[in-house]
Amino acid sequence: MALSDDTADGERQRKLPFSAFLKGAWQVLWTVLITMIGLLAVTFIIGRVMPIDPVLSVVGESASQATYDAAYKELGLDKPLITQFLLFLGNVLQGNFGESLLTARPVSQDLIRVFPATLELATVGIIIGIVLGVPLGVVAAVKQNSWIDHIARVIALIGYSMPVFWIGLIGLLVLYGQLGWVSGPGRLDIFYVDIVPTVTGMILVDSLLARDMDVFWNAVSHIILPAGLLAYYSLAYISRMTRSFMLEQLEQEYITTARVKGLSERAVIWRHAFGNVKVPLITVIALSYAGLLEGSVLTETIFSWPGIGSYITTGLLSADMNAVLGGTVVVGLVFVCLNIFSDLLYKFFDPRAK
């Protein structure tokens, strides 16, 4: 996502910091607004192309013509498209995505219920990905063309080439089916369900809050495989990006200077070179976090993880358009927010971007 940046702004910024800040904030807000409206417009259009008659799905097949017409009017389908879109926009702003056919509840309620599960999965995934991926990338850059660099390259290459749903199945087969090291699909074993009170909706957090370690460890044994899988994909990306950022820094002259000064190798690498890598790295991490939210669609399907990905795919298969569109909008919005957040972070921390 590019927020428009013109060099003339930089000139003014030095003279009039506050008004320039306002202008920058206005620009960001404007971009966010336009992008979100566009996002909703695309979703709206997708909803309109759907070959399923939305009226029939409300009133049922055997409704009389009068009921049908009433529902047709009530859904606003007799109005021009632009009015319909504005209605849709208004509803979404109020958090109203209509009712899900499958659960017979408002889609917004369903989304609040399923979103924490996805958030938990993606967050655990990204944490593992960062903890392993960043050091791997740094070491690969420092020891360029050594065996560890080659291993890092192969790991990333395999990560880019492997279908996530397939490796998930293989993981289940080997680690759960054959070795029994992890628990199977789902978030908890059946006899642990509903023991801890729901606070955040993330079982790992909730069980810790309730100090119920049995539930916690059971949840860990369930999440470790899908989260590890997502972690692998973010690791592939994060380690590659870390490596190339680090290589760029290590070529610079100030690194040579630092070495000549007699600084320890550790200080040169971690304080000097890595210090300059942090900012772009945060951007990369934000993007790959957004990618994990998306990647969870297929992963959740494999592991019967009751998150937003499973919600969208079950909605798809049962032609539950409200559920699909609601899920798409929410994931899209989170995606946009993460993108903009990483953009802002970059602008804020990197003096060159000003």
Added chain:
Amino acid sequence: MSDPAPDTAAAADPAADKRSNRGGGPASSTSPPSAMAKQSWRDWLNDDAPKSRRQAKLAAWYRAWGELRANPMAMFGFYILVALVLIAWTAPLIAPHDPFDQDLAARLRPPGSAGYLLGSDSLGRDILSRLIYGSRITLYIVALVALLAPVVGLFVGTAAGYLGGWLDVVLMRITDIFLAFPRLILALAFVSALGAGIENAVLAIVLTAWPPYARIARAETLTIRNADYIHAIKLQGASALRIITRHIWPLCISSLVIRVTLDMAGIILTAAGLGFLGLGAQPPSPEWGAMISAGRKFILDHWWVATMPGLAIFTVSLAFNLLGDGLRDVLDPKKNSK
């Protein structure tokens, strides 16, 4: 200008000459000194002072090919893909069984059983034969997406970049909106709206894949549009359409080609993902993703049904990644300036 890779060029066999010639695209229809022997063919391509534009172009392709040949990983990927094309082409000849032929007596045979090299699935169909026929579907999807998405991006990007003004703002804003969507989810929503099937899956992937190409094409256009030769043809009275199609498009191609090759693996994985979710190719079609989905039910007892198609997907997307990396190293213009 000296030959950058004299040893690889010297090691190149005559077949390589032919292939590099084919890589020349539209220029390959020319007739260089055809009466001469193969040796002078190579001399002609390595000539320090090319006498025509075609010769220079072919020589550049030849050199790129020489560099690519020096990269064993990229060549490994290249050979896998050549093999894939051959397999898809000769599928009826090499497949041991009919891919749709059910034999319930021989269901779920493990790999290595007589007549079923990679085993059989739950309906007694030979997995190897289905993989062989499935390669046709994979290639079909990849080829369609690789043809359509960059073309859409090229149209949008060059129009935005060359014409500028409000058109640029509007087109790029639309591009940003599509970029802001998570790709797989957008593709899912599209397929669900259009209905499941290979063509719709392709359409959905194209609709989600074009924005990066538009970005690239626009960036290229912006660097080209103020070049002196563009001003010169403009003064000669060339229309915007002519300038874009004849003078800007050809220069955008090579960066688009690199990007497409790098994206291929992602396209294959997305297509397989859609197939796996039941939104792509429909049964009994031997699409690899759908095959994994079908084998999912038996994964704990009959591992091979889901494993084999996954290996096939992995191999092909790995090949595309390897070739793409190699191509980027060879064709990346930034590399030469360093």
